[in-house]
Amino acid sequence: MKIETRAWPVIDVQGLSKRFTLHLQGGRRLDVLENVSLQVHAGECVALVGASGRGKSTLLKCLYGNYGCEDDGRAGARVAVRVDGNAPRYLDLARATPQEVLALRRSTVSYVSQFLRAVPRVPALDVVAERLLEGLVLGDAADVDDPRYDEHVENARARAAALLERLRVPRALWTLAPSTFSGGEQQRVNIARGFVKPTPVLLLDEPTASLDAANREVVVDLIRQARERGAAIVGIFHDEDVRDRVATRTLTL
Numbered sequence: 001m002k003i004e005t006r007a008w009p010v011i012d013v014q015g016l017s018k019r020f021t022l023h024l025q026g027g028r029r030l031d032v033l034e035n036v037s038l039q040v041h042a043g044e045c046v047a048l049v050g051a052s053g054r055g056k057s058t059l060l061k062c063l064y065g066n067y068g069c070e071d072d073g074r075a076g077a078r079v080a081v082r083v084d085g086n087a088p089r090y091l092d093l094a095r096a097t098p099q100e101v102l103a104l105r106r107s108t109v110s111y112v113s114q115f116l117r118a119v120p121r122v123p124a125l126d127v128v129a130e131r132l133l134e135g136l137v138l139g140d141a142a143d144v145d146d147p148r149y150d151e152h153v154e155n156a157r158a159r160a161a162a163l164l165e166r167l168r169v170p171r172a173l174w175t176l177a178p179s180t181f182s183g184g185e186q187q188r189v190n191i192a193r194g195f196v197k198p199t200p201v202l203l204l205d206e207p208t209a210s211l212d213a214a215n216r217e218v219v220v221d222l223i224r225q226a227r228e229r230g231a232a233i234v235g236i237f238h239d240e241d242v243r244d245r246v247a248t249r250t251l252t253l
């Protein structure tokens with residue numbers, strides 16, 4: 001489904017601040033983000049730039065709901081959870097319940113983190129396919145009885161396989177759990193998981209960091225295609241060549 005470009009932003013951050021309180025260090029306070037504003041429309045890719053430690057990854061984690069945002073009643077971050085129809089419906093991340101954040105991740109926001117959090121014993125193919133299975137749980141006794149189970153799992157695995165193929169993950173690895181994979185192989189499984197579902201929002205934390213030139217090209221293509229289908233993308237790309245080719249603008253933190 002192509003998302004129409006509209007006047008309103010899919011991601012709308014207004015005056016966001018984020019501080020950490022280090023309880024084990026006498027309650028020291030780290031002010032990481034100060035009054036950050038960012039609007040991202042469908043089809044845009046905003047690259048976060050700035051020196052190490054300026055809070056680029058922290059901003060992505062706020063948008064993914066990993067980190068709470070400060071809520072002083074005026075500032076905040078919101079993500080449009082309904083992007084069709086005439087008016088967007090936003091989820092305010094400062095006030096969202098854990099269930100709302102989980103639903104947002106299922107339907108709206110995909111996140112490629114720097115490192116894959118590999119679940120022991122789950123094969124690479126299913127790490128990717130799971131993202132497409134909505135509420136179904138692979139192998140769960142109750143779900144196996146669901147009449148849609150076989151068809152859903154087959155479709156999800158076929159789409160996961162196509163993406164792993166495109167990302168050149170050797171077929172012999174698909175049935176193995178990624179915990180023993182090389183850094184680049186793990187990152188490609190991570191990328192496949194992040195891209196397999198065409199969500200309206202994509203958050204990318206150095207998606208090409210441990211990739212060789214050929215795989216970097218595949219990821220550049222995936223990002224451009226996501227933009228073309230209307231995804232709103234925020235990413236960190238230390239490789240300037242990649243950044244220049246995928247980003248529509250930059251935000252300096």
Ligand SMILES: Nc1ncnc2c1ncn2[C@@H]1O[C@H](COP(=O)(O)OP(=O)(O)OP(=O)(O)O)[C@@H](O)[C@H]1O
Binds near residue numbers: 032052054057
């Ligand atoms: N959970 C946390 N608890 C305490 N401090 C944190 C936490 N997460 C991040 N920080 C601090 O926030 C600051 C910003 O970190 P962040 O990872 O967002 O920076 P960055 O701009 O992405 O850096 P880099 O380019 O090096 O990856 C750092 O000083 C970091 O130590």
